[in-house]
Amino acid sequence: MSSHPAAPPADGPGRRTRVAVVFGGRSEEHSISCATAASVLRAMDRERYDVVPIGITREGHWVLVDDDPEALEIRDGRLPHVPDTGRQVIVPLGGLDQDLRVVATDGTVADLGPVDVVFPLLHGPFGEDGTIQGLLELADIRYVGCGVLASAAMMDKHVMKVLFSSAGLAVGPYTVITDLDWRRDRAAALDAAASLHFPVFVKPARAGSSMGVVKVDGPEELEAAVDKARSHDPKVLVEQGIAGREIECGVLQGRGADVPRISEVGEITVVGGGHEFYDFEAKYLDEASVRIQVPAGVSDGVRAQVREVARRAFEVAGCEGLARVDCFVTEAGEVLINEINTMPGFTPFSMYPQAWAASGVSYPELVDELIQLALARPLGLR
Template sequence: MSVEFPSAAAPAGASNRPRVAVLFGGRSSEHSVSCVTAAGVLQAIDTAKYDVVPIGIAKNGQWSLVSADPAQWSLRSATLPEVPASEESVVLSSQDNSRELVAHAPGSLPRSLGRIDVVLPLLHGPFGEDGTLQGLLEMADVRYVGAGVLASAVGMDKHYMKVVFESAGLAVGPYEVITDRQWLRDPQACLDRAGSLAFPLFVKPARAGSSMGITRVTDPAQLPAAIETARLHDPKVVVEAGIVGREIEVAVLQGRGTEDPRTSQPGEIAVQDGGHEWYDFEAKYVDGTAAELSCPADLPPDISAQVRRLAGVAFDAVGGEGLSRVDFFYTPGGELIINEINTMPGFTPISMYPQMWAKSGLPYTELIDELISLALARPTGLR
């Protein structure tokens, strides 16, 4: 289906519709995942209600005005989409809180792309999901969708996330943290600590997502290589003991005004036979038949109610805003152990967050609209 977008260079005030900068790509290893997310949003966003300005961030950090064609940013065969570097860069003006996008090209005068009302930051991983971008937007006095600076930073760091969850009374599985200094100074001590956990282990970069750099380890001899793989994405590594249990997820949406967070029906991921031992990157984004979502999950009514309540507790514990997906393990003994929170979860049409809301009565396009409405109603600064 062809989608038409208003010109990004339309002067401010030319339309009464809110101008939404859809920001995607970025410097992290999840660059392509961000592009795929943008493809879904660009396809579904209500262009009769919003003027959309697609801004891509190349892997070198350059911002530029890019195509609004969703097909350019979707998964096509084996090629992962990527925002290219451009001769023309886009910057967000910091003068007098103008909220103006300005394009710069060598040998040309700067040109205004107009004032924007809100940013929809579809960035995953460091330099986008971790509070850095949120801080920039706060300083520029620009409203944006999703969690603020602190919540984004805590939600990105699997170490401090667990610390916050424990302080809120949530059950957290056994884990060890290996910092860069510890690994370089005494790798054997790190291996001894990690090896004391019950196998299988999951070795993860502390501040990455989309299953990037994660290794499932079944033997101590595999640990050094798994840690080095994680360190390719982040010098800080988290090692988690494998937990026997069903993987249950809940989508959380900020309440309006002073209302409590809203929670979807719980969902359950079932990885199908076909070479995926767990819910890895290929199962999430490439192999469309690798995983199946059951929503609502087949749970006793009291457990369903409890996991939704705990998802709200986790959202509030990190200071969540906008949206989050909260993941739990439901053990054979009936315990709910929190795995993690994602403050900018996968947001393609087939991702679990929008799927759970769709099955809970809020379709994808309406979900995008609700998130933008929440952001427009929220002030920048301390709140």
């Protein structure tokens, strides 16, 4: 893939583009985000990019960290985290300049200078949900990926379904249990959920990495499953189980006014390890039990349908940069959309980069392209 013509704020004579890579964060996907950052830091071309690694601790402190990908990897089942380095990063909001600052534990302030673009590699709430995007909008700093609205709407599996079904995309049957529903009339909420066909999947509305997702085979297990999902998010979805294959597809924003680019489709199959579905352990700790196959062995018709659903979903949601669209394909060949991830798993072994690799875009090229798309984007309302 050829690179873009020089984007406005970057690549000036003798100057590398400064990219702040932001990772970790307050969500339960903190460690996954660190692992993603390790891969992205490794892939960034240091001839072109000056990298500023910023970690967000589990408590939410922004800290300048060492550029040390190895420390951020998942190793032998050990989940990495952002250490509190005591070098606090401050993002100026709407002020006179856009220089980031670092405050040391003794209170001394150092000027880090401006960054051209932020690459927010955050998954889940307080990262993938529009919050960091809002902060960067206020700070007038360009960033990779979806904006505030798309990030927030696509984080919430309920809002996502409402938008998709209003656009004519097929979603499976479901009910929603809000915090108020649960506290006001738990029996009614459970009755409504039990009217779906079992098995059902109970899940937090705003989580990821299969955190808090429970497969429920009968009404007697429902209440405990809702309580479990509620420990991740007070808003819960109960979805009818879909008997189908999990087929996923990557979308990459087009350059300029071009239409979004759609990758080859891939399939996730859980092949062993006693996992009943694609759960957290299967995703990150027991990789031998999962097969990612790109291109998926599906008919041309199904392939075309999934790619079309992915294109429509990206546009309906108003996504920018990237998204991965996950579908179920039933025995009858029906394509239902399960979800869209605005910051999908992004290690070289994750589905999104693999889908692009199979479509002729290597991992470093993908990282590069996402940064260039962000640099080319105007600030403010788009």
